[in-house]
Amino acid sequence: MSTNTEEKKAWAAVPAVAHIEAQLATLEARRRALGDALGPDMARRKVYDDAARATVEGGDFPADIGKRAAKAYRDSLEAESEALGVRAGIDSLKAHLTYLKTTDGAELALTELGKSLMAFLAEVREHIPALEGARSAEEAIQVGSDATEAWKWLTAAVGRLKVLRAAQWNILRPLGDGQRLRELREKGHLEVAGLKPDDVPRDVLHSMTTGLYDVNYLVYLANIGTAWVPTSFDEVEAEAEDVVDIGVPDDSVIDSPRRRDTASSAPLTSP
Structure with missing residues (x-):
């Protein structure tokens, strides 16, 4: 179990x-x-x-x-x-x-997991305003104590997102072609519905397609409005049918100064 x-x-x-x-x-x-x-x-x-x-x-x-x-x-x-x-x-x-x-029970479980994800992201949104746009621990400290506390909470919340997505993967994996499902996950289709890669910031897309989540990705996911938990393998396939495959972004493409600053900043607390 x-x-x-x-x-x-x-x-x-x-x-x-x-x-x-x-x-x-x-x-x-x-x-x-x-x-x-x-x-x-x-x-x-x-x-x-x-x-x-x-x-x-x-x-x-x-x-x-x-x-x-x-x-x-x-x-x-x-x-x-x-x-x-x-x-x-x-x-x-x-x-x-x-x-x-591997039948109807999986759909019910994934539906319940989707409810948990929505409730979690709603809680995340309550902490976002306090950041006032801060995108790193250092920037949050500069904004003030409320932003610092919000950054701490969101840093810990990244761990909860990982647990939710791991649960999603564990339930979905037995429902169809494992290799195909892995491909769909690596293109971001298990993160948001109606994914349009060209409309997603490159650093966010990198987190979305690799599972390397951070606070900035969590903030994006909470605000995008299309985060989801698909309820079947077929539903993921249907979502992916009309999406142009651009592949997984290369780290070198997104290695902007802002990205490096964010990545190098030590979180105020570990998840």
Whole structure:
């Protein structure tokens, strides 16, 4: 199970998936509690061996050896049957969970993730005015304390964006051609809908196509109005059909003085 908090939250919003995952957790715990046990034949044989050993050491061979051996066999058979049943249940539920996560369940989870992204970007927009146009930690300090605090918050928020996009990728990846989906991601189609590369600043496009997010990209994404989480592989393909492929921008093209200043400035806090 993924440790990505946003991914777990998205799947938890899909009732069928949440139910199966809860049942799986219960069965996995039950299997661990059962531990390892002797099979029926070995359990019965142990009764014989224990009886013989006790007799050698001076005791009497049990008059009810058959009853003891039969009970050991039945008890072990029940334990073995329970272990096999639990294991079969786990395998079946895992297969069904995979089915849910590659069909309608994925669309529901991605829809929920999209809601989380929109709520997050709305929160980001609340901190943007305080920057007063600052594009680096140094510029924020020059603007004043409010800008400094906003820059700190936004720097930390970049980490949240990474988690959201990682969750998006994890849910989308099993839904179609992995190589094609990777190509679409590297062209920015998983970041915004209706992408027109010519209208995007080169430094922003670089972040968009590489996943190397920073505060300036987060500010752009929050303000653009077309940030999205596609709900299916086909939806991403449809968005990309009419877009001219300009490739991933070369670092040398965007290495402007402003970009270098921004990149070299140390954040006031780490995400």
